[in-house]
Amino acid sequence: MAKYILKRTLHGIISVIIVTGIVMLLVYSMMSRDQIFAGDPLYTKVSTNRKITYKYEMWEQYGYLDYVNYTDWLTELEKNGEIDPEDRKKAVSLGKTPEVDTELVAKYVRQFTEYYKSKGYEVTRLNTVTMGKKTSNGGQAQLFAAKDRPLILRLVDYFKNMFTVDGIHSVEDYEGDRGIEFTLHDPVYGGDTFAPAIMGKGTKHRYLLYFDNEFPFIHQNLLNLNLGLSYSVNRGIDITTTMMKKQGSWVQREVTYPTGLTEMSADNLHSAMYAAGSMETGMNAQRFTDNYTNVLLYRDGMSRMGYSFLIGILATILSYLIGIPIAIWMAQKKDKLVDQIGSVYVVFITAMPSLAYIFIVKAIGNAIGLPTTFVMDKFTWLMLLLPVISLALRPIGSMMRWLRRFMVDQQNADYVKFARSGGLSEGEIFRKHIFKNAVIPIVHDIPGAILFSLVGALITERVYVVPGVGGLLITAIEKYDNGVIIGVTLFYAVLSVVSVILGDVMMSLVDPRINFNSKAR
Amino acid sequence: MDKNIDLSKYNLSDDELFSRVEHDVLESEKITAPRYSYWRSVFRVFFKKKINWIVLGILVLLLGFTYIYPMIVPFDRFANVMDSTAKHLTPSAAFAKYGFSIHYLLGTGPSGEPMFDAIWHGSRISLSLAMVCAAINMIIGVLIGSLWGFSKKMDIIMNEVRNIVSNIPYELLIAVLVLVMSRGFWTMVFALTITGWLGVAYFIRTQVIIIRDREYNMASRCLGTSIFRIATKNILPFMTSVIVTFAALEVPSYIGLEVFLSYIGMGIPELTLGRMISENQSAMLVPGWGFEFWSPVAISAILSIVLFVIGQNLGDASDPRTHI
Numbered sequence: 001m002a003k004y005i006l007k008r009t010l011h012g013i014i015s016v017i018i019v020t021g022i023v024m025l026l027v028y029s030m031m032s033r034d035q036i037f038a039g040d041p042l043y044t045k046v047s048t049n050r051k052i053t054y055k056y057e058m059w060e061q062y063g064y065l066d067y068v069n070y071t072d073w074l075t076e077l078e079k080n081g082e083i084d085p086e087d088r089k090k091a092v093s094l095g096k097t098p099e100v101d102t103e104l105v106a107k108y109v110r111q112f113t114e115y116y117k118s119k120g121y122e123v124t125r126l127n128t129v130t131m132g133k134k135t136s137n138g139g140q141a142q143l144f145a146a147k148d149r150p151l152i153l154r155l156v157d158y159f160k161n162m163f164t165v166d167g168i169h170s171v172e173d174y175e176g177d178r179g180i181e182f183t184l185h186d187p188v189y190g191g192d193t194f195a196p197a198i199m200g201k202g203t204k205h206r207y208l209l210y211f212d213n214e215f216p217f218i219h220q221n222l223l224n225l226n227l228g229l230s231y232s233v234n235r236g237i238d239i240t241t242t243m244m245k246k247q248g249s250w251v252q253r254e255v256t257y258p259t260g261l262t263e264m265s266a267d268n269l270h271s272a273m274y275a276a277g278s279m280e281t282g283m284n285a286q287r288f289t290d291n292y293t294n295v296l297l298y299r300d301g302m303s304r305m306g307y308s309f310l311i312g313i314l315a316t317i318l319s320y321l322i323g324i325p326i327a328i329w330m331a332q333k334k335d336k337l338v339d340q341i342g343s344v345y346v347v348f349i350t351a352m353p354s355l356a357y358i359f360i361v362k363a364i365g366n367a368i369g370l371p372t373t374f375v376m377d378k379f380t381w382l383m384l385l386l387p388v389i390s391l392a393l394r395p396i397g398s399m400m401r402w403l404r405r406f407m408v409d410q411q412n413a414d415y416v417k418f419a420r421s422g423g424l425s426e427g428e429i430f431r432k433h434i435f436k437n438a439v440i441p442i443v444h445d446i447p448g449a450i451l452f453s454l455v456g457a458l459i460t461e462r463v464y465v466v467p468g469v470g471g472l473l474i475t476a477i478e479k480y481d482n483g484v485i486i487g488v489t490l491f492y493a494v495l496s497v498v499s500v501i502l503g504d505v506m507m508s509l510v511d512p513r514i515n516f517n518s519k520a521r
Numbered sequence: 522m523d524k525n526i527d528l529s530k531y532n533l534s535d536d537e538l539f540s541r542v543e544h545d546v547l548e549s550e551k552i553t554a555p556r557y558s559y560w561r562s563v564f565r566v567f568f569k570k571k572i573n574w575i576v577l578g579i580l581v582l583l584l585g586f587t588y589i590y591p592m593i594v595p596f597d598r599f600a601n602v603m604d605s606t607a608k609h610l611t612p613s614a615a616f617a618k619y620g621f622s623i624h625y626l627l628g629t630g631p632s633g634e635p636m637f638d639a640i641w642h643g644s645r646i647s648l649s650l651a652m653v654c655a656a657i658n659m660i661i662g663v664l665i666g667s668l669w670g671f672s673k674k675m676d677i678i679m680n681e682v683r684n685i686v687s688n689i690p691y692e693l694l695i696a697v698l699v700l701v702m703s704r705g706f707w708t709m710v711f712a713l714t715i716t717g718w719l720g721v722a723y724f725i726r727t728q729v730i731i732i733r734d735r736e737y738n739m740a741s742r743c744l745g746t747s748i749f750r751i752a753t754k755n756i757l758p759f760m761t762s763v764i765v766t767f768a769a770l771e772v773p774s775y776i777g778l779e780v781f782l783s784y785i786g787m788g789i790p791e792l793t794l795g796r797m798i799s800e801n802q803s804a805m806l807v808p809g810w811g812f813e814f815w816s817p818v819a820i821s822a823i824l825s826i827v828l829f830v831i832g833q834n835l836g837d838a839s840d841p842r843t844h845i
């Protein structure tokens with residue numbers, strides 16, 4: 001079994017990598033790269049030459065190409081001691097056109113051009129754009145080199161940077177001693193409560209490991225997952241954060257800051273991240289003793305994924321609780337009234353567009369006075385009722401259809417006839433013999449049903465205004481947010497690979513006859 | 522037999538009498554059975570059920586309205602758009618305004634268009650899309666699926682291909698193809714079928730594998746029947762019912778998919794059922810505006826269900842085991 005799982009996992013990893021590659025090919029090569037600026041407010045503000053360099057900067061940030069600006073190159077040279085500061089200041093001011101460059105500038109421009117051309121870059125020079133006699137806003141002369149990033153490199157980088165370990169050298173410009181401290185009494189709780197925590201200095205996160213009163217009670221920031229940065233959906237934020245961040249309004253609680261100040265605040269000090277030079281700004285000086293001031297806030301809602309998962313898992317449980325007994329009942333009363341009514345339901349629910357029956361459920365719910373929209377601030381469990389029912393209707397239908405089918409097929413099997421001739425009651429045969437055999441294919445789907453609850457349900461969430469994760473991919477596609485598209489696709493692909501493997505494991509646990517090791521399967 | 526009996530007395534002719542037949546060794550090897558025509562039996566079984574007549578009647582009616590009605594009745598969505606009194610009318614209000622006519626049977630929509638005309642124009646495009654996609658998928662899927670089932674080498678390759686392609690979100694494919702080509706009916710067909718056939722092919726492959734190694738096929742192969750003959754004579758008749766049943770699921774599922782894609786804003790620009798549902802969504806809870814939202818929902822649901830039921834029953838009827 002272990003060997004089989006390992007083999008399947010390896011296959012799965014390869015598939016996931018290829019899928020990511022294909023999706024990268026689709027979004028980076030086939031979609032126009034100007035599309036990403038469609039929802040960017042900053043892009044409309046910059047103009048002329050600055051707009052062009054801004055585009056290249058953004059393209060570099062979002063993985064389209066490698067980009068080097070002449071100015072940055074000179075700064076780099078100065079750092080390496082290849083040019084002295086005086087010369088750099090002179091060399092940096094490009095002429096309005098190449099013809100009017102000073103000799104020094106021309107020399108460095110030549111050097112820049114030759115160096116990057118030899119590395120396969122395309123070097124572009126933009127002349128000053130003038131309005132009357134003055135240089136127009138953003139119209140300064142520009143010189144830069146750019147090279148498209150090949151797909152393979154992008155793919156390799158993506159998977160290389162996917163997991164990062166937060167070490168004590170993560171923050172480059174950290175002042176003071178780097179190191180790791182371990183405490184048994186987390187200062188956040190006032191310093192008296194027993195709460196072990198590992199804290200870093202020089203790490204990106206202040207807390208690497210800590211305990212609190214929220215599930216799963218022990219949390220870590222040591223190993224971080226980066227699925228990619230969002231450009232337009234949630235600018236500059238990693239996708240995992242977008243999906244997992246708490247929503248809703250702030251919740252204040254008593255917080256003890258590093259300076260010893262205790263007050264009511266929504267700051268979640270466990271989430272503190274390094275932000276250079278932030279200690280002096282605003283109220284921070286009274287509260288913090290170092291630059292770890294970038295905190296998230298305690299909120300009363302759940303994360304996007306949390307809401308999706310809550311609804312999804314409730315619907316899954318409901319569908320098994322209702323679907324299985326009805327399917328058994330239908331199989332027992334084959335061709336009787338119950339079976340016929342059930343079959344009509346199955347036909348309706350499989351054939352009808354999901355949008356249609358979800359709207360019907362909503363209209364019925366509205367008529368009998370159930371809440372039809374999800375309001376995060378006034379959360380009641382009743383609000384979940386209609387979304388959960390809408391989500392469960394189709395799984396119930398397919399459970400009724402398939403489990404009934406499998407059970408009816410088993411009814412004429414030899415072992416059933418044998419059991420009957422042995423004098424077992426019909427109920428016993430159904431419960432102990434037929435059900436056990438018929439349920440095996442159903443068991444295979446359980447891990448998938450649970451895992452795909454994490455993905456959310458697009459239509460249900462839109463119809464009932466649930467702030468879930470279901471619409472993330474569509475929103476990303478609409479806004480041309482490449483990072484999110486790739487990250488979400490990867491997430492889906494991993495889920496589907498894992499759920500198939502877990503399904504096989506579940507099946508072999510339920511049915512000892514199933515053995516994945518034997519060659520002649 | 523006595524030749525002297527007067528046959529005219531019994532009102533019989535000469536041919537009706539028994540006569541001796543020569544014993545033929547070759548003829549006696551032939552086995553005769555009642556003439557069996559596969560398709561005639563399929564329809565015999567299909568029409569034996571009363572419900573199929575009813576559902577088929579509904580389908581013919583729906584198809585008539587979907588394909589013939591729009592040809593006779595021209596439809597301009599924005600013909601009444603300037604007339605603010607023509608919008609969001611209930612049927613009775615529309616009858617009061619225009620007098621009784623079939624066009625206003627379902628009231629008017631948000632631009633003053635007669636809803637009855639609108640839903641048939643919409644369903645024509647939705648149903649065409651669904652049928653074209655299903656047809657393409659079935660043809661490619663069955664062809665490749667049967668090869669996939671027969672060839673072990675192809676099985677290994679295609680399984681990997683399926684693992685990969687099924688994980689690429691089709692919404693993304695649609696979005697990319699819409700950008701590369703242009704938004705329209707055939708682009709949507711292309712986007713939906715470029716990966717859609719894989720599901721059909723995989724299903725067919727599994728069925729072929731199940732039937733391929735059955736004992737009667739083994740026996741047939743042992744007797745030296747060619748693969749082609751096994752495929753066409755032994756396997757295909759079994760597959761027909763499976764294929765018909767699967768095709769019956771395809772068309773309603775594409776109607777649903779079209780509704781879904783329009784709802785999330787990735788549909789085609791024409792006025793389809795899905796587009797009507799998503800555009801008139803806000804009318805759902807407004808008193809008196811219900812018709813403009815519920816009529817496209819109802820038509821898409823009825824069309825799907827009718828096609829599904831017919832397909833299922835045709836699938837059952839095309840299973841040779843039901844022909845006895």
